[in-house]
Amino acid sequence: MVGGGDLNETGDPLEEFDPSAYRLEDQAGFILRQASQRHAAIFAEGIGDGLTPTRFAALAKLFELGALSQNELGRQTAMDGATIKGVVDRLRARALVRTRPDPSDGRRHLVELTRKGREIAARAIPAAALITEKTLEPLSARERETFLELLRRLG
Amino acid sequence: MVGGGDLNETGDPLEEFDPSAYRLEDQAGFILRQASQRHAAIFAEGIGDGLTPTRFAALAKLFELGALSQNELGRQTAMDGATIKGVVDRLRARALVRTRPDPSDGRRHLVELTRKGREIAARAIPAAALITEKTLEPLSARERETFLELLRRLG
């Protein structure tokens, strides 16, 4: 649990916790942030075409699934409505996607790849596979399996 | 269609990669982002005092190490100069830290906790320990060890 083995009068773990025993470097969130930073750097270096992790995720999902409503695309890529909107706007500004109203649902805007978007996605997906490879490079094949399985359970 | 039906005879993943075999959900970066999102939500819910992960990291390091120059604080908390500046500015606006020129180096601005900052840090550190606990809750004690060790190697 949280506190050490020492006794106290209240039994409240918050009050017996010794702040000097806390090491930022050992906290899951802190290490997670550093691993994300390293991955982001590898990604930026390897992907090309002005893509970012979220922009790429959107392209990859549209490539796989075809036209999707904006919110559905957000769900597929783990982004909320406010975030996916900005991503789609920027992809549209680069003419990698276009949007059109969903004829069967007046609330929805369908998002789909343009020809250029499809070409870039087809090129970026193999690059992204290499980026995953490079990110996991410090681990053995067996460790990668273990790591991804544990990470998935936290996600 | 994209991948075609050709088989991969050489086993060279670089030249024969089939985009349709790519699964975004299995990529380290994508899962990492989701785990970070979950941790951020747990953090926001548990920390209080208007703290954020980066703000808390800065407080915790100042609490541990005393006055530091801004850049040094950034290194201790894995933030670059541009990022730590914004964090320090916002902590200063809330009177949790103050800055003063380093008498021995005219380039540096020393950052240190105020009394209020020290109080809030002392309260936040035990809360952060519980947040780490909750983040890792889906894993057994043994799995946590493994996970953190592998994650550290990627950071």
Next chain:
DNA sequence: CGAAATTCATTCGCATGCTAATGGTTTCCG
């Protein structure tokens, strides 16, 4: 000593990422 290299803080631009609020549309169900 003094020029070059480094360090430090700052600023700008761009891109995430979240919450909350809003208004329009569709679906659900009594």
Next chain:
DNA sequence: CGGAAACCATTAGCATGCGAATGAATTTCG
């Protein structure tokens, strides 16, 4: 049918987070 509930897209505001550029101060080294 018709109102409540749910869903969709958008906007505003706040906070990260990074690269690149700038100018001042310090350190390094020939």
